[in-house]
Amino acid sequence: MSKLLDIDSISVSYGSIKALREVSLHVNEGEIVCLIGANGAGKSTLLKAIVALEPITHGSIAYQGQMIAQIDENGAKKKFGVPIRRSKGLSSNLRTDEIAGRGVALVPEGRRVFADMTVEENLDMGAFLVRDDELIARKKEEMYDFFPILGARRKQKTRSLSGGEQQMLAIARALMSSPRLLLLDEPGLGLAPLIIQDIFEKIHIINREDKVTVFLVEQNASIALKASNRGYVMENGVIVLSDFSTNLLENEKVRAAYLGDS
Amino acid sequence: MGSIAEFFQHLMNGLTLGGIYALIALGYTMVYGILKFINFAHGDILMVGSYIGLFTFDAIRGQTMGPWTVIAFFIAMLAGMLFSAGLGMAIERIAYKPLRRATRLAPLLSAIGVSFILSNMAAWMWGTKSRKLDYPFDNSPIYLKGVSITPHQILILAVVIVMMVALKLFVDRSRIGKAMRATSLDQDTAKLMGIKADKIIAITFAIGSALAATAGFLIALEIKVYPSMGTMTGLKAFVAAVVGGIGNISGAMLGGILLGLLETFGVALLGIPYGLRDTIAFVALIIILLVKPEGLLGKAEKEKV
Numbered sequence: 001m002s003k004l005l006d007i008d009s010i011s012v013s014y015g016s017i018k019a020l021r022e023v024s025l026h027v028n029e030g031e032i033v034c035l036i037g038a039n040g041a042g043k044s045t046l047l048k049a050i051v052a053l054e055p056i057t058h059g060s061i062a063y064q065g066q067m068i069a070q071i072d073e074n075g076a077k078k079k080f081g082v083p084i085r086r087s088k089g090l091s092s093n094l095r096t097d098e099i100a101g102r103g104v105a106l107v108p109e110g111r112r113v114f115a116d117m118t119v120e121e122n123l124d125m126g127a128f129l130v131r132d133d134e135l136i137a138r139k140k141e142e143m144y145d146f147f148p149i150l151g152a153r154r155k156q157k158t159r160s161l162s163g164g165e166q167q168m169l170a171i172a173r174a175l176m177s178s179p180r181l182l183l184l185d186e187p188g189l190g191l192a193p194l195i196i197q198d199i200f201e202k203i204h205i206i207n208r209e210d211k212v213t214v215f216l217v218e219q220n221a222s223i224a225l226k227a228s229n230r231g232y233v234m235e236n237g238v239i240v241l242s243d244f245s246t247n248l249l250e251n252e253k254v255r256a257a258y259l260g261d262s
Numbered sequence: 263m264g265s266i267a268e269f270f271q272h273l274m275n276g277l278t279l280g281g282i283y284a285l286i287a288l289g290y291t292m293v294y295g296i297l298k299f300i301n302f303a304h305g306d307i308l309m310v311g312s313y314i315g316l317f318t319f320d321a322i323r324g325q326t327m328g329p330w331t332v333i334a335f336f337i338a339m340l341a342g343m344l345f346s347a348g349l350g351m352a353i354e355r356i357a358y359k360p361l362r363r364a365t366r367l368a369p370l371l372s373a374i375g376v377s378f379i380l381s382n383m384a385a386w387m388w389g390t391k392s393r394k395l396d397y398p399f400d401n402s403p404i405y406l407k408g409v410s411i412t413p414h415q416i417l418i419l420a421v422v423i424v425m426m427v428a429l430k431l432f433v434d435r436s437r438i439g440k441a442m443r444a445t446s447l448d449q450d451t452a453k454l455m456g457i458k459a460d461k462i463i464a465i466t467f468a469i470g471s472a473l474a475a476t477a478g479f480l481i482a483l484e485i486k487v488y489p490s491m492g493t494m495t496g497l498k499a500f501v502a503a504v505v506g507g508i509g510n511i512s513g514a515m516l517g518g519i520l521l522g523l524l525e526t527f528g529v530a531l532l533g534i535p536y537g538l539r540d541t542i543a544f545v546a547l548i549i550i551l552l553v554k555p556e557g558l559l560g561k562a563e564k565e566k567v
Binding site: 051053095096097100101105106108112114115116117121124125126128129173177 | 437440441443444447448450451452453454455456457458459
């Protein structure tokens, strides 16, 4: 199995607070990998760092064997008192839109659908980099088949959708670009158990049938571990455990801290 | 003629003035929508655009009047639009972009600086004497049941309507237009879709500046052109954008037209002295801010979690 995503010792800081401290992990082609941890452990920050929405201050990120972000020992340089991401020697660092162009799609925390746009327009935005109108139309029909509720609401403004429907739209929007790597940030957050189950079933189908590699971040450790091949556990910005998900489900520490067993 | 004719007369005048405000207000609102920042140099971009349009027209219209004169008029307008679009993009690149991550006050101050530079450069290069577009066509009013309409007014309204419809279609239907809306709704998520935010911002400045130049050219036709013309006009159009709901494109159109009508009817019907005409906009602003701070079509800002 080849590594699709290889994160090597990355750090992210918010001012003086270190949100991530030399985190290393990898995702192999075709896997579903989950990252679990408590609220505020740094899980979302990690996803944002992968897509360059947060600048890393240390380490490197490789995708498909190519560096997409890399920081030398001096760290980021500053301009007008503000850290800049691109400076001499660091020009290999890709921007968010360039990373999206390489086939990485993130379903952000809290869905972040474009509320003032219709369901269809949201899907159009997901296909922004696809320049083939026929392909876009076909993809949209695929999405409406896959998530029938979206088909029924294609002309509706997104703000009128329920939380579960918005989550499905956010996933569908990410799939419009036919990504190779799908990143999901808390796909189950704030949703009813039945809907969470539905969404995780869809994630499985996407992984199995469309051959999309999935890396997901979840607070709900039980469902995330059951849905994934491997898992990482994060505490205070550090990876403390990593193993096959079946083993993590049996692990005493994980059971005590994240699965509610005493 | 009765008061009905008088009403329609003021309506016509108000719509013409309001249409011009609306074109300018669109630039403020589009830029604000994406960058959450007021481009205080917008009025001066308008001024430069109207000078360029005026000079171009004088240069190419020739001695004899004919169909060419009409074509020359629109070519001149286009020249002003293109020049301003380039100017707007250059200003964004030089004066605003380096400050994108700095405190919110920094680009605002930079904009005020750019405004001073542009109006003083104009005064230095072109003098402070006001000019008027030397439009060779007959402008004697046409009387329609007691309402007098000048050919200029018809021209202004036609240009305003074409511009607004074109903009609305562009923003609602085109790929780039949708990307502009997406970027204005949520810049980070737009980037995740592969949208180059910097490119969208540049296009936004280009379109807003071109619309301002159009408005400036129409002002040159109806009123006059001078280096500080952008200040009050720009300020009032900014008020129009806030009244309509800043960040909202339909709101800017509505706010602009409403402000034009208010000014016209305020002077004509409410007996507000002409000298106080400019205060009407600001009184309207105060009232709107008290009653509906988000503006007529604006949405109340939700706390972001």
